[in-house]
Amino acid sequence: MTYDDPNWQRPQPGGEPGPAGTGEAVPQTGYSGPPPTQPPPAGWRPPTYLQPPPPRQLAPQDIDKIEAQEKDARTLTYGVGLVAAAVMVVLSCLLCSRVLF
Template identity: 80%
Template sequence: MSDDSAWQRPGPGGELGPESAPPAVPPVGYSGPPPSDPPPADWRPPTYVQPPPPRQLAPQDVDKIEAQEKEARTLTYGVALVAAAVLVVLSCLLCSRVLF
């Protein structure tokens, strides 16, 4: 069967030639995955270096962590209050400029 046989015109009677016959229909349904062979027992490379055991984590001072979080929260609230005050002052200036 040539590459162009699918694009050829049918014969004079409208029948297809033996070269351009449609391909066979595959069976309906799923027949499952193809069979596979298990890998050989020694398929992994040998391991020569053993990693060291994990180290101990440093002890944590929970009271110190809580104090630092409280200081950070206070600083964050302070910065937010200053920013809000600046925005209020600016909006008052802009509104007074529009009104007067």
């Protein structure tokens, strides 16, 4: 595959053309890489005076009680959804009957 279009060709070694219409050449500069890094000096961290307390023990959980509460919540959610669906069906039937009759 060759690219004959001059826009896709590499610039000449003398530099790439400058901004359109200026006729100037921009000198090529190579990327020399990131600047060198220096390791931090010894003791660069601030001194620590306070030690945090150890983590507290979590409260014990009653798994059976949690499961029962989740079951009750699921039942309530389904009940509310069924009531809402029933209301929507009744309203839809009323609106359709008004349009047809």
